[in-house]
Amino acid sequence: xxxxPALIGIGLFHFLPIIIALRGSLFELNLLxxxxxxxxxxxxxxxxxxxxxxxxxxxxxxxxxxxxLGVQLxxxxxxALFIEARLRGTTLLRSAIFAPxxxxxxxxxxIWGLMYQPHAGLINSVLGAVGIEPQSxxxxxxxxxxxxIALGIWQDTGLTVLILLGGLQGIPREFYEAAVxxxxxxxxxxxxxxxxxxxxxxxxxxxxxxxLAFKVFAEVKIMTEGGPENSTLMTVYYIYKKAFVFLxxxxxxxLAVVLMAILVVIALLQGRLxxxxxEY
Amino acid sequence: MxxxxxxxxxxxxxxxxxxxxxxVVVVFATPFVWMFxxxxxxxxxxxxxxxxxxxxxxxPSRPTLDNFASVIVGRGIGRNFLNNVIVAAAQVVLTVxxxxxxxxxxxxxxxxxxxxxxxxxxxxxxxxxxxxxxxLFQVMGTxxxxxxxxxxxxxxxxxxxxxFLLRQAFLEVPREYEEAARVEGAxxxxxxxxxxxxxxRPALITLTLLTFLWSWNSYLWPLIVMQDPSKQVIQVAIxxxxxxxxxxxxxxxxxxxxxxxxxxxxxFLLLQRYYVRGxxxxxxx
Numbered sequence: 177x178x179x180x181p182a183l184i185g186i187g188l189f190h191f192l193p194i195i196i197a198l199r200g201s202l203f204e205l206n207l208l209x210x211x212x213x214x215x216x217x218x219x220x221x222x223x224x225x226x227x228x229x230x231x232x233x234x235x236x237x238x239x240x241x242x243x244x245l246g247v248q249l250x251x252x253x254x255x256a257l258f259i260e261a262r263l264r265g266t267t268l269l270r271s272a273i274f275a276p277x278x279x280x281x282x283x284x285x286x287i288w289g290l291m292y293q294p295h296a297g298l299i300n301s302v303l304g305a306v307g308i309e310p311q312s313x314x315x316x317x318x319x320x321x322x323x324x325i326a327l328g329i330w331q332d333t334g335l336t337v338l339i340l341l342g343g344l345q346g347i348p349r350e351f352y353e354a355a356v357x358x359x360x361x362x363x364x365x366x367x368x369x370x371x372x373x374x375x376x377x378x379x380x381x382x383x384x385x386x387x388l389a390f391k392v393f394a395e396v397k398i399m400t401e402g403g404p405e406n407s408t409l410m411t412v413y414y415i416y417k418k419a420f421v422f423l424x425x426x427x428x429x430x431l432a433v434v435l436m437a438i439l440v441v442i443a444l445l446q447g448r449l450x451x452x453x454x455e456y
Numbered sequence: 457m458x459x460x461x462x463x464x465x466x467x468x469x470x471x472x473x474x475x476x477x478x479x480v481v482v483v484f485a486t487p488f489v490w491m492f493x494x495x496x497x498x499x500x501x502x503x504x505x506x507x508x509x510x511x512x513x514x515x516p517s518r519p520t521l522d523n524f525a526s527v528i529v530g531r532g533i534g535r536n537f538l539n540n541v542i543v544a545a546a547q548v549v550l551t552v553x554x555x556x557x558x559x560x561x562x563x564x565x566x567x568x569x570x571x572x573x574x575x576x577x578x579x580x581x582x583x584x585x586x587x588x589x590x591x592l593f594q595v596m597g598t599x600x601x602x603x604x605x606x607x608x609x610x611x612x613x614x615x616x617x618x619x620f621l622l623r624q625a626f627l628e629v630p631r632e633y634e635e636a637a638r639v640e641g642a643x644x645x646x647x648x649x650x651x652x653x654x655x656x657r658p659a660l661i662t663l664t665l666l667t668f669l670w671s672w673n674s675y676l677w678p679l680i681v682m683q684d685p686s687k688q689v690i691q692v693a694i695x696x697x698x699x700x701x702x703x704x705x706x707x708x709x710x711x712x713x714x715x716x717x718x719x720x721x722x723x724f725l726l727l728q729r730y731y732v733r734g735x736x737x738x739x740x741x
Contacts, residue, residue, distance in 0.1 A: 181614065189612075193594075193595055282673070295506075341732075432591065
């Protein structure tokens with residue numbers, strides 16, 4: 177039957193792992209000898225509740241999400257308005273901001289890692305040209321996370337621009353004509369018409385950015401390995417480390433279950449927004 | 457007279473706006489320009505012109521293909537590039553085949569439990585791979601697929617999002633065409649193949665493009681599941697020879713990164729329209 181390959185695939189590679197994680201989270205397991213398991217009940221989850229590093233990773237994710245949104249959303253909104261106005265030069269702008277979204281995050285992390293290098297990196301060269309002394313960026317406890325956030329903004333701005341553009345194109349042109357007839361200026365129209373009508377779209381962009389923050393991995397693995405002093409430790413990298421560096425499989429399963437719960441809640445929120453996006 | 461200051465300030469505002477937008481273009485394009493520019497420089501030139509900033513920091517004054525020769529001959533990056541091609545090709549073909557068949561069933565056939573099954577598909581889309589990668593690694597071990605090409609693409613072939621996207625497109629195909637063909641004796645498969653698929657071309661191209669990008673750009677899963685360096689994808693290979701404990705081979709890194717990026721950038725520029733559509737529909741990159 178037509179459906180069989182899809183059902184086998186989804187069962188084997190989507191549902192089976194969920195079941196394995198749920199079951200495995202109740203055991204103490206070593207990655208290298210997974211057949212030797214000890215039932216420990218909810219001990220793993222109790223350990224997670226008091227796990228400082230895990231808490232740090234959630235905190236970093238929160239900081240990452242909020243600071244990224246603070247820069248990326250206003251920037252994306254301005255860019256979307258500019259693109260929607262179809263002025264000259266729009267095509268170039270579109271290509272420039274969308275190109276990072278299709279580039280592999282691992283490659284972006286490698287290149288940005290070199291840009292952040294204290295001695296031969298491009299960013300310190302630019303800073304030097306305007307008289308700022310070299311910064312250490314990725315090896316500094318205070319600058320490492322902002323550096324990774326900057327890379328995230330570079331990569332994902334195109335994504336939020338696309339989403340906002342979708343929202344803008346959904347606003348009927350007559351609304352603007354009516355506003356102009358009533359004597360509204362351009363900035364008034366944006367403030368009192370566009371922004372309120374885009375509320376759902378903006379909320380959707382917020383949820384999506386949060387979801388992406390929970391998936392951050394390559395940047396951390398390639399650029400900082402979670403350091404310095406866990407200042408860039410993010411959740412997925414922490415799970416990866418527990419499983420493949422410390423070989424503590426049961427604990428990694430339990431962490432995965434917690435992450436799943438968080439992500440399902442976010443995704444359900446996203447699904448609701450996606451479905452109701454076009455209603456006014 | 458009264459209109460004059462207004463036009464002046466409007467012109468000034470427009471100029472300012474253009475200046476800001478130009479700055480944005482420069483900032484967003486710089487990492488690419490630096491990467492491609494440095495890939496064409498000798499390692500000595502890269503470091504010699506790094507500081508202080510000059511036009512030579514970005515643009516190669518004596519362009520050379522030495523770095524490309526070095527990564528291809530010295531590091532065998534061509535092999536990794538080929539691995540990306542093999543995996544992406546298999547993943548695209550199988551994803552489109554499997555998802556389109558399933559989507560057709562969900563869009564057109566009526567049977568008991570269909571909506572419950574579709575609910576399961578939608579639910580599975582809610583759990584991202586990052587949360588299930590460790591147990592999935594176990595599954596690949598049980599199936600004895602670790603370190604094979606299959607491990608790299610097989611888990612993603614039944615793509616819930618792809619099923620969802622295509623079902624949406626199939627629902628928009630007018631039923632009358634299909635019914636007319638059925639009356640004239642066409643089989644279900646003939647209807648699917650000759651009518652539904654051709655009429656859903658934009659959605660099929662969108663899924664092909666998105667699947668290609670996901671596959672080509674993957675990093676975390678190959679890093680975990682592929683332990684055979686000769687079958688490893690290019691992203692993991694580049695990341696491993698740019699790791700901190702390695703000698704700083706910047707020329708190699710730039711050239712290999714340029715090689716890994718050229719295919720996605722060209723496909724994207726070619727099919728930008730479909731990419732925009734796909735992201736708008738799925739909310740995913």
